[in-house]
Amino acid sequence: MTIRFAFYGRVSTEDQQDPEASRNWQMSRARALADRHGAIVAEYFDIGQSRSIPWKRRPQASALLVALKRPDRDFDAVVVGEPQRAFYGNQYSLTFPVLAHYGVSLWVPEVGGAVDPESEAHDLIMSVFGGMSKGERTRIRIRVRTAMAAQAQVEGRFLGGRPPYGYRLLDAGPHANPAKAADGRRLHVLEPDPLAGPIVKRIFSEYLGGLGIFAIAEGLTGDGVLSPSAYDRARNRHRTGVAWSKGAIRVILTNPRYTGRQVWNKQRKDEVLLDVEDVALGHETKLRWNDRDDWVWSTDVVHEPLVDVESFERAQALMTGHGRGRSRTRTRVRRDYVLRGLVHCGVCERKMQGQWNHERPYYRCRYPREYGLANRVEHPSNVYIAEHDVLPVLDGWLAGLFAPAELDRTVAAMWEAQVDDPVDPAAARAEQVVQECDTKLARYRAALEAGTDPALVAGWTAQVQSERAAALGAVRAPVTRPRMSRDEIRAVVDALQNVHDVLVAADTADKAAVYRQLGLRLTYRPEERTVRADVHVGAQPWGYGECPRGDLNPHAR
Structure with a gap:
């Protein structure tokens, strides 16, 4: 009997692997096993996905799981080129029963054929490979972090990223690693920016002289000094750059690198369970602040300081006295906002921030309170809107929009609304x-x-x-951008049937995901007390991945 195989492979680009080369050798191993019994007729290959991500959350692996359920699927077995690439930790024990349930066998080179669900030896081998995969990832992470800590502390090496506002990068010669040096990689150090450096000194001087951060922001904006986002527009196109913000001033005042020392490990990446009730969903990575005692400082001064240590410590003491020093260590409560990142202020077009008030989620815009001289703009000091006032009307509108009787009209409206924007x-x-x-x-x-x-x-x-x-x-x-045809729009819309039923039964996270898949954008106009809702099906939703707070300039840390 000739067996039809579906190949599954995975490559992560975190360590700059070549996806094509990785796919080729994994496919070669899979074919060496499969060609003796049949042929590979389908391919599922994930690119840029970490091995720690469960199959349900990998695009191609998820598509493979969906294909399993189809009675007319075109494969009888799944073959992988290397089990460590496919399975991490306990992923094998969670995935293999699903394959067996649908009568699909799993073939791996390490067992010389199909994995026998009744064999304890096969189960042990596959579990070992999952453990090895997890151990390898953990070992690499520890090794890399230890090396980076030593490089920062002993060598004072600049470990990459954007230079803080007030500095620019200066070439420091070829990379210390011979292989990277041969590839043209260079080391860099920080040197004062002739234009921005004096501004940093001015900020510290004025703050220590008694001015508040908002007064400093107003003074810089009034003097025509470009804000960090406006000064470097190439890397901050998604920010307004209209004025200096309190956040930008605060970031500069708390950055210890202005003392001339390299500082590393200010933040860490934690892996947090997506759902504590369903561990199989895996983890998501959260960026969190480390305690100041965990920061790694270079032993020596490694670049020209813009502020002396005494002045920097005085600034920190002042900020602590104003209640700023405890902000990073307080206990944070997770709040669920269904419309997070989707609500925009109709006055300034900025994304509105979530604000929990009276045990309910609200969204607010405090543009004049955050930006120096922004009060010259016709903008209320506070713009508020309650989530519970929006959701029922929004869900009803979406249900009507995609109801069977309205589909033709919806498709026609979406086709006419397309704009030939140059991209x-x-x-x-x-x-x-x-x-x-x-x-x-x-x-x-x-x-x-x-x-x-x-x-x-x-x-x-x-x-x-x-x-x-x-x-x-x-x-x-x-x-x-090519315009979508009516048929193409109709095909996308047909996939969104029963929107109302989905929204009614969905929890907060699922409902938020539906809104994002619809490309939803809400614009609140406070003077009219109206919300404009736009759906942009079949295209990348507006603004996801962009900084929601305008000019706070977090990269300057």
Whole structure:
């Protein structure tokens, strides 16, 4: 009997693996096993997914689980190239019973064929591989963190990321790792920015002189000093940059790197259970602040300080006295906001923040209270809207919008509402190519100075400059997003049947997920006391992944 196999593989790009190369060797191992008994007829390969993520939350693995349930599926067995890539921890014990339930066998090279559900030896082998996968990940994490702590403390090395406002990066020579140095990687150190550096000194001086953070923000904005987001627009396009905010001032005043020492481990990544009632859903990563005692400081001063240690400590004492020093260690209560990130202020167009009040979720915008001189804008000091006033009307509107009798009208309205906005889908890739070309050109100049044949270097340079020019052209060339046809819109809408039933039965997290899949955007206009709801089906929802608080400039930490 010829067996039809579905191949499953996975690659994580966290350690800069080549997805194509990883897929090829995993597929080769799978074919070496499967070709003796049949052929691989389907492929499910996850790219950029951590091994710790359960199958239900990996896009391709989840699609494979869905395909299992179809009576007309085109495969009889699942083959993996390496079990450590497919299973982590107890994932095998959670996944294999599902495969067996639907009559689909699991084949792995390590057992030389199909895993026997009745074999204790096979079950032990697969469990061991899951444990090895978990142990390998844990061991790598410990090794990397220990090495980074030593590099920060002993060497004072800049470990990457954005430089704090007031500094810029200065080349410090080739990377200490010979392999990375051969690939053109360089080390960097911080040096004062000639324009922004004096602003940092001014902020500390004024704060220690008695001015509050809002008064400092007003003074800088009034003097025409660009805020951190406005000063570096290339990396802050999603922020307004209109004025200095209290948050930006506070971040600068609490950043110890201005004392000339490198500081690492201010934050950590914790893995938190998605649902304590259903451990099989796995974890999500949360970024949390470490206690100050856990920060790793460089032993010596490693870059030019903008503030002396005494002034910095005085600033921290002042902020602690104003109630700021305890903010990172207080116990936080998890609040559920169904419309988190979806509600926008109709006055300033900024996302409104969640605010728990009277045991209920609200959304607020305090634009004039956060930005210096923002009170010159016609904006109420506080804009509030209650979630419980919006949800019933919103759910009813969505139910009517996608009701069978209204589908034709909805599809027609969505088709007519499309706008031929000029977009540039290749901009990100083109900018990356430009950066890579600049790196290569710098490497070629170094090779020329080291004595490499000038004719050879000239050939390399000409080729890279040609690639760079083409990439710049792609960045500037506008591309128009193709309009979806009525049939394409109808196909997307058909997948959203029974929206009302889903919303009524859904819990907070599921309902929020439905709203995001619909591409929902709510705009509250306080002067009219109305909420405008827009649905953008079939496209990336507005603004997800963007900073919700405008100009707080968290990268300056």
